[in-house]
Amino acid sequence: FPYSSDDYYGDNEVFKVHLQENPASWKTIHREAVGNNLSVDVTGGEVIENYPLIIRATESSIDLTITGGVGAVPIRFEGLKSKTCKLYDDSGALSDELYDLGFDTKTSTYSMAFNLLLDGRPTSFWTLK
Numbered sequence: 001f002p003y004s005s006d007d008y009y010g011d012n013e014v015f016k017v018h019l020q021e022n023p024a025s026w027k028t029i030h031r032e033a034v035g036n037n038l039s040v041d042v043t044g045g046e047v048i049e050n051y052p053l054i055i056r057a058t059e060s061s062i063d064l065t066i067t068g069g070v071g072a073v074p075i076r077f078e079g080l081k082s083k084t085c086k087l088y089d090d091s092g093a094l095s096d097e098l099y100d101l102g103f104d105t106k107t108s109t110y111s112m113a114f115n116l117l118l119d120g121r122p123t124s125f126w127t128l129k
Helices: 013-021 027-035
Strands: 039-043 045-050 053-057 062-067 072-080 087-089 098-104 109-117 123-128
Touching: 013 027, 039 045, 039 053, 045 072, 053 062, 072 098, 109 123
Parallel strands: 053 072
Antiparallel strands: 039 062, 045 053, 062 123, 072 109, 087 123, 098 109
């Protein structure tokens, strides 16, 4: 974690303000630990791990409601039948945060990993289809 806002080079304005208000503070780690205690409701899949968030697909379309989350929250979808799935936020906008695409040769399924920017969003809605 950056020591102060001067050390931070990212574009997350909420985090930058936090660092300005709390330079060299234990509050930065505390913010991550408490803020990333996620509550997740899933339709079309099941939660395998809460953080980093791992969802196993049970259907071709997955709807998520995430309560909580600060910064870039990692999420991985597993057991996907297609590598062409797209992730949409609650406004219907396509997420461009695809971080990794994998293929499981044993199950012939795909996995997709994203970083979701959840700062300032107490509850967010996502659809993978």
